[in-house]
Amino acid sequence: MxxxxxxxxxxxxxxxxxxxxxxxxxxxxxxxxxxxxxxxxxxxxxxxxxxxxxxxxxxxxxxxxxxxxxxxxxxxxxxxxxxxxxxxxxxxxxxxxxxxxIWKVGIAGKPPQKEIVMEYMVDRFQNGTEEKNFTLIRNDILENMKNLYSHLNDEVIKQTALHLIDTVQDNKYRKKYTNIWK
Incomplete structure (x- = not known):
């Protein structure tokens, strides 16, 4: 240095x-x-x-x-x-x-890094609904997945994000999250 x-x-x-x-x-x-x-x-x-x-x-x-x-x-x-x-x-x-x-860890060039980032984000999206500001956290997670997808062009990332969006009950947020992936 x-x-x-x-x-x-x-x-x-x-x-x-x-x-x-x-x-x-x-x-x-x-x-x-x-x-x-x-x-x-x-x-x-x-x-x-x-x-x-x-x-x-x-x-x-x-x-x-x-x-x-x-x-x-x-x-x-x-x-x-x-x-x-x-x-x-x-x-x-x-x-x-x-x-x-955090998505930058996932594009570091090795599959295990992408996998650990995705694993943690999916878990937080699914299990973090008790957190304060969880809708913003979910938004950031989906933005991270979009960034990963844009860099890696990995269809699994996109399908995972779309699946997570489909699990959202509130139509307002489902629409907002879907717009990230348009």
Whole structure:
């Protein structure tokens, strides 16, 4: 990892609000492609998933989701449950930002990563109706599946999403969810 990248990670944790946001944007842009330094920050990002600052938890989750494509050792398979926990964060904005980036783990290039992401999302869609804001969570899950489908063109993903939509009792939400897949 070069010094610029180290500095950006530091700025994303400290500095003023504008600096943190610029560093966050920079890190997401860089990690949108494979990088060879993922493991230099991996353990710290895992640790920061439980940081006292909800913004740090959110950023760490998003960075890890982006770095899944730079994980030849498939550490994500072991660490995914820790990442998934942030999608249930006490701060809903943190949970939502984390959930909205989780699909990136599924496009990391290895079938097991896609399968674990799908398994967790399907389970949450089916069994998360007692959660606060579960209709928004379901919407995000279906958006994630749409993103996965768009990248992988895997018909199983589409059929799974459509099946989940068919299980929704409320016509208002069924229509809203169906529109994601039009």
């Amino acid at each position: 070069d010094n610029q990248m180290k500095l950006e990670f530091e700025k994303s944790k400290s500095g003023n609000k504008d600096e943190r946001y610029e560093a966050y944007q920079y890190i997401l842009k860089v990690t949108d492609q494979k990088v060879d330094w993922a493991y230099e920050v991996w353990d710290q990002l895992l640790e920061d998933l439980t940081h006292k600052d909800n913004h740090q938890r959110s950023r760490s989750a998003q960075y890890l989701a982006n770095l899944a494509k730079s994980d030849p050792e498939l550490r994500m398979m072991k660490d995914f449950p820790k990442l998934w926990e942030v999608t249930k964060d006490e701060k809903f904005v943190t949970a939502r930002h984390s959930l909205q980036s």
